[in-house]
Amino acid sequence: MKQLQLFLVIGALLGGFSFTNAQQTIKEDFQPSTLNQPGQEYPQVNSQGYARFKIMAPAADSVKVSLGLGGRGGTILHKNADGSWTGTTEGPMDEGFHYYHLTIDGGIFNDPGTLNFYGSTRWESGIEIPAHDQEFYALKDVPHGQVHKILFPSKVTNTSAVAYVYTPPGYAKDQSKRYPVLYLQHGWGEDETAWSNQGHANLIMDNLIAEGKSEPFLIVMTYGMTNEIKFGGLKTFDITPFQTKLVDELIPYVDSNFRTIADREHRAMGGLSMGGMETKMITLNKPNTFSHYALLSGGVYTPEDIKDQSGIQLIFLSCGSKERPERIKSATSALKNTGVNVVSYISEGTAHEFQTWRRSLKELAPLLFIN
Known part of the structure; x- marks a missing residue:
């Protein structure tokens, strides 16, 4: 740790x-x-x-x-x-x-x-x-999804908490269709706007879906710094408040108010940097909640972390080539040797920054909910 x-x-x-x-x-x-x-x-x-x-x-x-x-x-x-x-x-x-x-x-x-x-x-x-590859997050003449700002009741924050929900193109037209969900977390010092504003997550998904490279799914983004951790103070971080907010408050609200497929097999969690740390903690603490795990410059899973592989459909690990790619490669190899479906990605020429995470989402999305 x-x-x-x-x-x-x-x-x-x-x-x-x-x-x-x-x-x-x-x-x-x-x-x-x-x-x-x-x-x-x-x-x-x-x-x-x-x-x-x-x-x-x-x-x-x-x-x-x-x-x-x-x-x-x-x-x-x-x-x-x-x-x-x-x-x-x-x-x-x-x-x-x-x-x-x-x-x-x-x-x-x-x-x-x-x-x-x-x-x-x-x-x-x-x-x-x-960027030389900026086309994958460019605003193009393709069908676009929507990013909705929602307020959901939270006893953890003692107020109405905020989240943003990306719904894919066509969500509003076919009222009979239900969708998987990716819960996607920002990094330290950011908030629930980061993945849309800095990361262009909605445009990445619009383009992938238009090209037939990804299944359509919802993305839910909420504030993860429930403890208001100061820079350098991660050793005092307690995952419990945010875990309660996410698992016990936000997920039930999203499942009740959006057309989701409300089961573990159709629910993923991922995050960048500190959001990756939160993802690792919550997915290990709540193995029956998510089936797809993604750490983007947010550490790794080890074989010792995975007590039961049966419910895990995918583990995705990524970072920039200027970070610690050898750690990602080593963890990927170790997990594969135990039979886990793990995929890794290294963003060439980038560090701990949004180009790494934009590229990572582009690589991750086509792997989600395909089983």
């Missing part, structure tokens, strides 16, 4: 930017990031993955762009005669989505040029580095 905690904390999803090591001549083909506010020219990205920032702060003495928790490290911006501050990352960044914020004279601020996303327990600025 200590190893899992260290793994999750070191790679924490706050992590900001991950640079490649190669030094190269920077191409001046910068374009505004796709996540910019309407009409805003900065931040910008180029074809190599460099990012360039411009901030108006005429009274400031120092401005930098954060690369991680608390603004440690980062890209130092330089002041221009007009009071603006500009700077370019030292190296190209990994493909996909990244959180960041500004540190101006010691204070932390968001970049007014870009949209905000909930991560690291606050609303952070976001930037998107175009």
